[in-house]
Structure formats: structure tokens, C-alpha cells
Amino acid sequence: MSNYPGHFKKLFGTVALLTLVYAGVEIYLGDTLWDVKNLTHFLPFVVVLVVYRFGAFYRPIKFDSEFFYVENTQNSVPLSCIQSIKLTELSDGFNNRYWQVTYLTDKLDSVRVLPSIIDDSFLRFINAVKEVNPSVDTDAYEFKLYFGFIPSVRWEKSAN
Numbered sequence: 001m002s003n004y005p006g007h008f009k010k011l012f013g014t015v016a017l018l019t020l021v022y023a024g025v026e027i028y029l030g031d032t033l034w035d036v037k038n039l040t041h042f043l044p045f046v047v048v049l050v051v052y053r054f055g056a057f058y059r060p061i062k063f064d065s066e067f068f069y070v071e072n073t074q075n076s077v078p079l080s081c082i083q084s085i086k087l088t089e090l091s092d093g094f095n096n097r098y099w100q101v102t103y104l105t106d107k108l109d110s111v112r113v114l115p116s117i118i119d120d121s122f123l124r125f126i127n128a129v130k131e132v133n134p135s136v137d138t139d140a141y142e143f144k145l146y147f148g149f150i151p152s153v154r155w156e157k158s159a160n
Contacts, residue, residue, distance in 0.1 A: 007151065011149045011150065011151070016045060016049065019045040020045055023042050023044075059116050061116070063079070066079060068082065071111075077101075081133075082133060083104055083108075083136065084100075084101075084138065085139070086099065086157075087139040088100050092114060098114050099122070117153045122141060126138055126141055137158070139156065140157075142154040
């Protein structure tokens, strides 16, 4: 949990606090403390804690100044070998789009990645690739924080 970005901790702390306040008000206004309805108000709080503890929504892109590490494999791809980072038509259930990273080592190969929407690791990855390989073909990706902890992501295909 210590590797979470600071704004991620603030976001989940705010959600957990609001959930506890809501549960407290519902229990205070309820007839009895041990009513099943009152106990179910703690369920969102438990879900928030479990999601935070196991990092269910936090999967940053793994890379350093020289290599991109392909998830679920032992492969490491030099950043200078990456040819393109393009938006695909595929998305997950939350309308988060997959991106295709195409690279040339001994043969042309590609991998699909789903960038984390709660941190800027994918934006840093794109910038690191552009620094090493300025001719890389990329689509537009933008990451912002509103109020210091609410993440916002915007993407669009390039005009090619």
C-alpha cells in the first residue's frame, strides 16, 4: 500500500470517511443498532477498505529509463524499440480504453495495456518513450488532478 500515489490515498480516505459518516447517520436515525439494514450500511466501507488494501484499481505501467516491462511476462522491451503507442477500439466494462504498444526487437510485436486511470504512470511512460525515441507514433493522452486528488483522464486518436 505504500507505493500508492499521494492523491490516491486522499481519494480513498475521502470515500471511506464519507461512507462512515453515512453509516453513522443511518445507525443514529435507526430504531435499533443491530438492525440488518443498519449493518448493511457498513458494507460499502468494507468494500472500500478491501479494494484499497489489495489495490484492485491500481495497476501502473512498469518501466524505467531504459526498459518497458510487459505485464505477466518476463519480457523487457527497450524504450528505443517502441514504434507506436496507439489507442484501440477495445475497452473494459468502465469505458477505459486499451492501448496497443508496438515494438520491434527481433520481430515486430505488440502488447495491449490498460493504463491506470488514477495515476499518471501511463503519461510518464509515453513521455519517457518520446524522450528516447522522438519518432514514436502516439495518440493523445492527458492526465489531470482536480482539487488535488480527483483524477481525470482524456484521450483521443491522432489525426493521421
